[in-house]
């Protein structure tokens with residue numbers, strides 16, 4: 001594994017999170033375009049991130065909780081404030 | 085002036101699914117979200133219109149959650165643990181799986197890594213679990229997560245790094261267990 005590969009691997013998760021500077025993004029991207037083994041690792045880690053999101057997004061709030069929040073949002077400000 | 089509280093309503097699913105990952109119990113998650121909204125309602129005038137209301141709600145929720153945990157610690161919470169250098173991809177490559185010929189989706193389906201993501205996440209120690217949920221599920225930036233949890237960006241990054249490795253390690257361990265397989269029809 002070359003120096004470039006190691007540098008890219010170190011920055012990979014931050015790159016996937018879109019938190020690198022523009023200059024760093026360009027250098028990581030250039031390396032990934034050029035280096036199929038690193039690109040495969042990138043593809044896999046990016047898919048793992050999507051997987052976590054996808055699996056966790058299946059739990060929606062129960063209807064009664066949603067209704068409760070809607071009522072709270074519709075409430076006149078004064079009533080709750082006195083209570084608090 | 086009052087900010088329009090209905091602006092906060094749309095985040096109920098996000099708050100609930102994250103509350104579920106934190107508390108691991110539907111009743112507790114629902115209760116946590118209710119208290120979060122009650123506080124948000126009470127302090128709604130402190131919210132600056134035009135700023136990120138989702139981050140504001142999550143700040144309230146993580147504070148409420150941490151206070152509760154302090155008052156009655158959950159006996160089954162996993163303890164924080166040092167990082168382990170672990171990656172499923174490297175592990176498969178070491179095993180000789182032809183990962184370079186497969187798409188990530190194929191690898192994940194083939195080994196069933198997707199089956200127990202929620203359980204694996206819920207078994208992570210809380211500091212890591214919170215960061216992974218906020219970044220990977222809720223799509224907050226490192227800076228937003230640092231502000232929500234009141235920690236440094238460097239801490240966000242190191243917890244995230246350790247959290248993801250620990251998560252992959254758990255998924256790896258689960259997938260290694262023998263699974264009940266459907267019996268092949270017509271095989272003699």
Ligand SMILES: [Zn+2]
Nearest residue numbers: 004005035038
């Ligand atoms: Zn490379």
